[in-house]
Amino acid sequence: MAKDVKGIQLTRVRELNQLKITRAFNEKWLPNLVRHPRPQRPGLGLTGYLKHIQDGRIQIFGKTEAGYLSNLKEEEMGRCLKNYFSLRLPGVIVAENIEPAGEWIAMAARYATPILVSELHTAPLISRLSAYLYQYFSKKIKLNGVLMDVMGQGVLITGASGIGKSETALELVNKGYQLIADDVAEFYIDSNDDLVGRANEAIKNLMEVRGLGILNINDIFGASAVLEEKKLNLVINLEKWDAKKKYDRLGEDNQCFKILGLEVPLINLPVGPGRNLSTIIEVALRNFLAKKSGRLTYLEACQAASTLPPGNREGAGGETT
């Protein structure tokens, strides 16, 4: 179920430790809403070209803005600031601990605009702020399954209730891989168009194993067994072994799991007696990584070999192992 978000108050933005906000002016208007994931530097907006200054975007002032304004004559500066702040922007963050001039603060106050000051340089300030805002504003979706990091890849293990998702995940944790979320994972699209999953705060680090109860993986296995969030690379769906169903015998199925408009590779794994799922998943990941790095699958190698002249066929498949 996807959800859209309307806005985030600057009060929340101010509390983000990673932004290193040192002080705030016009605090009365901190409840203003930022309604856009991308921060904006006004640049030419201060000279009077306001066409692309967008409503709802948080504004970032750096040395350029501060320098430009301080070089203007008093009258001119007043006019620029008035034109700019009369757009009723949600708020301004001044970077590099630059002290906002009295004129800025007064004009911002006239148009209900708070000003925050950060220690960071503009580039890291913008990248940290937009990473946070992208996560905040992006469509979110909850999926049933266990999200794990296996060999550096984000893997979502799905399947019907009781099929053994958590047990398989526990084996993987025991082998040294990391848990992100058990049972329900929340996904959003980040600024790189990647699908990133994390756990709901209420169940972070927790895993339910029938017979043992709710386990805190961080307490039992240590901090190296859990991860905050992970980009999704592969979905592995566990299903009951069905003798009538045709399973992939040659490794030629390229199935996809569609979510929020993106496609993620999908593997259907039948669960049956004598199948050690955590090992099969590890091998699936090795195979996935090999394919990703350009290795040919067995079938592709056979095809490649059959197009070679007979004399060269020997050893043509050798590179693929």
Place this chain on the structure above:
Amino acid sequence: MIEKKQQIFNKLGLHARAAAKLSHLANMFSADIYLIYNEDKVNAKSLLGILTLAASVGNEIMLQAAGADEQEAIRAIGDLFDRKFDEEI
């Protein structure tokens, strides 16, 4: 598929113990059963899923079931809510 609005009557809301009882009960039915609250939809057979809702006393949630025994499932689960998860007198 059938749906039923259900209010939460027990003081502690859908905390761990209540969620365990609820998911245990839901697992007795073959139907797919979901809880919907605040635009979030979770599988009633998943204990951790129920915990993510963080629904408390007085909140209203939607029960949804689809499958052969959906009627019985909704009735039994509604009854568990009405009995305040057997926590209080």
